[in-house]
Amino acid sequence: MATIDKSKFTFVKRDDFASEIIDAPAYSYWKSVMRQFLRKKSTIAMLGILVAIVLMSFIYPIFSNFDFNDVSKVNDFSARYIKPNAQYWFGTDSNGKSLFDGVWFGARNSILISVIATVINLVIGIVIGGIWGISKTVDRVMIEIYNIISNIPPLLIVIVLTYSIGAGFWNLIFAMTITGWIGIAYNIRIQILRYRDLEYNLASRTLGTPTLKIIVKNIMPQLVSVIVTTASQLLPSFISYEAFLSFFGLGLPVTVPSLGRLISDYSQNVTTNAYLFWIPLTTLILVSLSLFVVGQNLADASDPRTHR
Secondary structure, eight states, X not given: OOOOOGGXXXXXXXXXXXXXXXXXXXXXXXXXXXXXXXXXXXXXXXXXXXXXHHHHHHHHHHHOOOOTTOOTTTTOGGGTTOOSOSSSTTOBOTTOOBHHHHHHHHHHHHHHHHHHHHHHHHHHHHHHHHHHHHOHHHHHHHHHHHHHXXXXXXXXXXXXXXXXXXXXXXXXXXXXXXXXXXXXXXXXXXXXXXXXXXXXXXXXXXXXOOHHHIIIIIIGGGGHHHHHHHHHHHHHHHHHHHHHHHHTTOSSOTTSOOHHHHHHHTGGGSSXXXXXXXXXXXXXXXXXXXXXXXXXXXXXXXXXXGOO
């Protein structure tokens, strides 16, 4: 019979608390979200484009003395229609104004309008949607309001309001938010109805947990990806609204630059001195596309079902 070499074995001491130790790795929701978010190459590319445009739009105007309404060089023919070069990166227009300055000043206003309108619509929509999904009394009233408003194209509402109250920065935001939140509230209401009567929420209600706490603690965290998806759709759509309305003279005043205003002013230069038209249009496309792609990828990453 073979002998056992006891020197090769170590006896383990009894530990009554070993079963209380959780050996699974620590899980952080937001770390997992960022890991999933940055995993896609499209996210890195579009995020780089978006950050570059936003930084240029908000930092460059601080140090520039550009005046969109300055026509002092209109009689200086040497400054007119200069092609993009080392001095004028985007060239100049018929008034001798630098298109490089105009693009970044205009992009700043377009992005500001989009972000402010999106935040207002989201806040109102989430709050009213939360109440709408819980209260049956509110549901009966709001469903009728939604049925009326949802049958009117939102762009038509914005056009009519901007035409009625006049062009202006805050007038345009008001027109975009007066009814824009109703669709968000309806989507939040649908999501809350999905989660409201699940077992753990019924148990919380039975134990006397306040309804507001159930919404904030139990239901809203489940809707992060839905809210991010909505924001990713609103941001580029509002930029497009501003560009469309400014193109037809209904958005911002003619004295305020925006990407839509630049595209409108230089629309006759599609073929002649085409850089005046295509550079602002390309900037608008890049802003809208990067916002949408980054937002969609962040929405996918914020869905716990995509985590591993």
